[in-house]
Amino acid sequence: MNNTNTKLYCLIGDPVTHSLSPAMHNAAFAALGINALYTTIQVKKEKLKQTIYSLQALGIKGINVTIPHKITVMKYLDYVDNNAKNICAVNTIVNKNGKLIGYNTDIIGAITAIKSKIKNLKNKTAIVIGAGGTSRAVCFGLAKEGARIIILNRTKKKAEKEARLLRKTLKIDVQAYGLNEKNLSLFLQKADLLCNCTPIGLNKEKSLMKKELLRKGLVIFDAVYKVGGTKLIRDARTAGCIAIGGEQMLVNQGAAAFELFVGKKPDTEIMLNVIKKKLNIPCLQAGNIYLIGFMGSGKSSVGRLLAKKLKMNFIDLDNEIEKITGKSIKQIFAEDGEEEFREVEIDALTLASKKGNCVIAVGGGAILNYLNTYRMRKSGKVVLLRAPPEVIVKRLEKEKTRPLLLGLSTTQRLARTKKLLRSREPFYNLAKNFEVQTNNKSTEQATDEIIEVLGVAK
Numbered sequence: 001m002n003n004t005n006t007k008l009y010c011l012i013g014d015p016v017t018h019s020l021s022p023a024m025h026n027a028a029f030a031a032l033g034i035n036a037l038y039t040t041i042q043v044k045k046e047k048l049k050q051t052i053y054s055l056q057a058l059g060i061k062g063i064n065v066t067i068p069h070k071i072t073v074m075k076y077l078d079y080v081d082n083n084a085k086n087i088c089a090v091n092t093i094v095n096k097n098g099k100l101i102g103y104n105t106d107i108i109g110a111i112t113a114i115k116s117k118i119k120n121l122k123n124k125t126a127i128v129i130g131a132g133g134t135s136r137a138v139c140f141g142l143a144k145e146g147a148r149i150i151i152l153n154r155t156k157k158k159a160e161k162e163a164r165l166l167r168k169t170l171k172i173d174v175q176a177y178g179l180n181e182k183n184l185s186l187f188l189q190k191a192d193l194l195c196n197c198t199p200i201g202l203n204k205e206k207s208l209m210k211k212e213l214l215r216k217g218l219v220i221f222d223a224v225y226k227v228g229g230t231k232l233i234r235d236a237r238t239a240g241c242i243a244i245g246g247e248q249m250l251v252n253q254g255a256a257a258f259e260l261f262v263g264k265k266p267d268t269e270i271m272l273n274v275i276k277k278k279l280n281i282p283c284l285q286a287g288n289i290y291l292i293g294f295m296g297s298g299k300s301s302v303g304r305l306l307a308k309k310l311k312m313n314f315i316d317l318d319n320e321i322e323k324i325t326g327k328s329i330k331q332i333f334a335e336d337g338e339e340e341f342r343e344v345e346i347d348a349l350t351l352a353s354k355k356g357n358c359v360i361a362v363g364g365g366a367i368l369n370y371l372n373t374y375r376m377r378k379s380g381k382v383v384l385l386r387a388p389p390e391v392i393v394k395r396l397e398k399e400k401t402r403p404l405l406l407g408l409s410t411t412q413r414l415a416r417t418k419k420l421l422r423s424r425e426p427f428y429n430l431a432k433n434f435e436v437q438t439n440n441k442s443t444e445q446a447t448d449e450i451i452e453v454l455g456v457a458k
């Protein structure tokens with residue numbers, strides 16, 4: 001509720017009416033119970049100086065700055081921090097006891113988004129497309145993380161100029177070339193990451209490169225965000241790349257600004273969901289998320305974290321079965337047999353499916369019964385977690401409670417796992433809406449991938 005104590009924050013720029021910043025900041029204020037209001041003010045170039053001094057006089061607590069004022073605004077501030085000075089642009093101003101301090105949160109916004117997929121950027125090769133303001137912020141962030149940078153820009157001279165600036169300021173080696181298909185395909189072969197820092201993809205249904213140039217495992221960061229997502233990001237997903245949409249940078253730069261404004265970390269999931277709704281990128285629907293997959297594929301650990309991150313309840317279906325029967329799974333298999341276990345599993349899943357807003361880790365064999373698949377598909381989204389048989393066997397090395405692997409040597413376990421996986425494959429394919437590999441990923445990485453997949457796919 002706004003009242004006379006409400007603190008004011010705003011975004012200045014021209015144009016600003018399309019901005020998503022008010023929605024995400026106001027949602028974050030509300031979630032933390034902070035009495036504040038974030039709005040936009042359209043400011044023409046010739047009115048910038050007057051506006052800044054007026055906002056300062058009015059005691060506005062924080063200001064975000066966008067096109068075309070990010071550079072010009074610096075001369076009206078009392079102090080500009082080093083990162084903002086280095087990239088010669090301010091996007092966040094904090095009013096500290098009447099003094100205006102300028103920061104740039106685009107660097108951290110882009111790098112946080114990228115590091116959500118590549119934890120360690122040291123010695124990774126990044127191609128940065130574009131040589132404008134966003135490219136500079138991305139390059140600075142990547143360089144500080146120790147990445148090797150190759151800038152490709154339509155105007156080659158501008159790429160070279162940016163490279164010189166990076167070399168001078170950060171004492172790092174940066175390569176710079178013109179943007180064309182030959183260079184793209186050549187440098188993509190050895191790249192770990194590609195960052196689109198041009199507006200390509202913003203308006204028309206086009207991408208900066210042919211889909212054929214994309215390859216599995218390549219990380220694609222697109223600074224551009226738009227309603228429905230960009231073609232580059234959609235192509236990247238279907239080619240098996242790891243895709244990071246511009247909305248991730250938007251939220252992370254906003255979250256960093258929010259923290260500078262109020263000294264508290266906002267809930268970035270809430271901010272992201274607000275943005276996704278506005279961009280018509282489907283958010284998680286009310287309903288359950290079912291995690292299916294072979295034992296040892298990570299359903300319980302990922303499920304717990306997923307539920308925590310999405311503020312949903314977590315149900316481990318095997319625990320529910322144990323509660324219903326008063327016996328351990330091992331006991332049910334030994335005393336009543338697998339058939340009886342599968343019957344109880346149907347009952348447990350039916351009960352759980354009616355709850356809603358739950359992440360449900362489902363036993364590995366539940367998909368063998370079409371009734372279970374039907375219930376899951378009707379009441380939520382089904383995510384298949386995958387891991388290679390060798391990894392599964394290694395993960396279950398110390399397990400003594402899995403009836404299907406009980407009493408087997410490692411070689412026998414591997415053979416059994418392979419056989420079961422083969423026979424279950426058609427059932428998994430029938431049940432899943434999406435799939436996520438958990439091999440070589442931390443629980444957090446696998447969880448974030450599910451959130452991303454669930455958030456953007458149909």
Ligand code: NAP
Nearest residue numbers: 130131132133134154155158197198199223224246249250
């Ligand atoms: P900018 O300073 O104007 O730079 C644009 C760059 O893109 C220039 O290097 C330009 O090349 C290149 N370019 C423009 N049109 C092109 C085309 N048709 N083909 C090839 N190259 C082209 O813009 P910016 O501030 O860096 O912003 C770039 C984009 O980033 C914006 O459109 C915006 O969507 C996005 N952005 C996103 C966020 C976020 O939070 N997600 C934040 C800031 C910006 P030349 O040098 O040859 O002109």
